Amino acid sequence: MTGPPLQTAAESQQKPLSILSLSRKEFSAITDLARREFGVELGPGKEQLVAARLGKLMRRLHFSSFREFYDQLQADRSGGYLVQLIDSLTTNHTSFFREQPHFDFLVERIFARREADRPLRIWSAACSSGEEPYTIALVAQEYFAARAASLPTILASDISTHALDIARKGTYPANRLQQSFAPWLRKHLLRGEGRWEGWFRMRPEIMSMIEFRRVNLIESFPDLGRFDVIFCRNVMIYFSHETQSRLIQRFANTLNPGGYLFVGHSETLTGMQHGLEHIQPAIYRKRGIRK
Ligand SMILES: C[S@@+](CC[C@H](N)C(=O)[O-])C[C@H]1O[C@@H](n2cnc3c(N)ncnc32)[C@H](O)[C@@H]1O
Structure with a gap:
């Protein structure tokens, strides 16, 4: 999996994940990946949603910075991290007899x-x-x-x-x-x-x-x-x-x-x-x- 460079070393200061804020480059890196891998469009206006869900996922997986998470996502040949990313970004809302x-x-x-x-x-x-x-x-x-x-x-x-x-x-x-x-x-x-x-x-x-x-x-x-x-x-x-x-x-x-x-x-x-x-x-x- 390849992707754009996200941050310079100077930019890559660790952010407290409870208030994960994504730079424009980081947001595009994730939205490009989502479009390429599972067709889901996370366009402008979805920044907060993506940041909140990603923050939660990174906390659960014990990543302390976006850079670290994204590098791992790229390096992981098993696709396991990608699956977890998909799970966290897509909406699973459903119900019995929906649209009866x-x-x-x-x-x-x-x-x-x-x-x-x-x-x-x-x-x-x-x-x-x-x-x-x-x-x-x-x-x-x-x-x-x-x-x-x-x-x-x-x-x-x-x-x-x-x-x-x-x-x-x-x-x-x-x-x-x-x-x-x-x-x-x-x-x-x-x-x-x-x-x-x-x-x-x-x-x-x-x-x-x-x-x-x-x-x-x-x-x-x-x-x-x-x-x-x-x-x-x-x-x-x-x-x-x-x-x-x-x-x-x-x-x-x-x-x-x-x-x-x-x-x-x-x-x-x-x-x-x-x-x-x-x-x-x-x-x-x-x-x-x-x-
Ligand atoms: C909102 S739910 C819809 C569930 C059910 N069809 C309904 O109408 O209640 C959308 C589902 O689409 C799945 N999904 C998203 N992208 C997908 C893709 N590229 N291929 C297969 N399923 C996908 C999500 O995981 C999620 O479970």
Whole structure:
């Protein structure tokens, strides 16, 4: 990994990390790295956010100056520091049933209208700590189990190893259960006892529907196969228009004919070449019928 020289020796005075202040060069070094490695744009106006998150990370890793941290980041061939940088700079905010109309559409228009009893393949790209793929699995289990039909298989991916670790555990504190869906979720989840009082856990049959993997969306996809449904919500907002365009094109190529792409409600594919049909807000479909 290469980067611009950050400071002269005279400039490189150590700063107390509790009030980490980044020079313009240091800020650009980090934002260039974030753009290059994981596509995330941290433009002007994000200086304080970046400084605060970086300060916290450097404290945790026991670095006493930005220079020291950045040198280590460059020297580290394992990519371990880069992963931790990504984890600290990206936002993992998510919730069960986030943007609920998408889950209504999934059940009423995709599950209910599927042609044959073959298992659907669904990808939750940028799944964060797992609430999105578990919501998909839970509504799918309710729908298909009642009809004795095959359950979908779900791939859930993210760039953040920390978020994926939480997702793989499938265990959430009660305050993570979305208020309006809490009774429904409580009914479907296992309730913790003893020292797990106040926690809820996914049932094994729900967990077994999902495979978790680390995938960086700005790199070419590993061999993931084709999907009937892709959720890629609330991550493209961090990417440049060009990065978004390339990603959407790759999603379009990865969908089966007739497959659906869901994006976040504040994201749009306007101005991009993708060949997908706009169905309703934040939902797109690839033309054709799967044989
Ligand atoms: C705000 S969360 C969205 C979670 C979920 N899709 C939702 O809508 O609730 C954004 C996620 O995108 C992930 N992310 C950021 N850059 C990424 C990249 N280049 N490749 C894959 N995931 C990325 C972050 O780690 C974070 O978990």
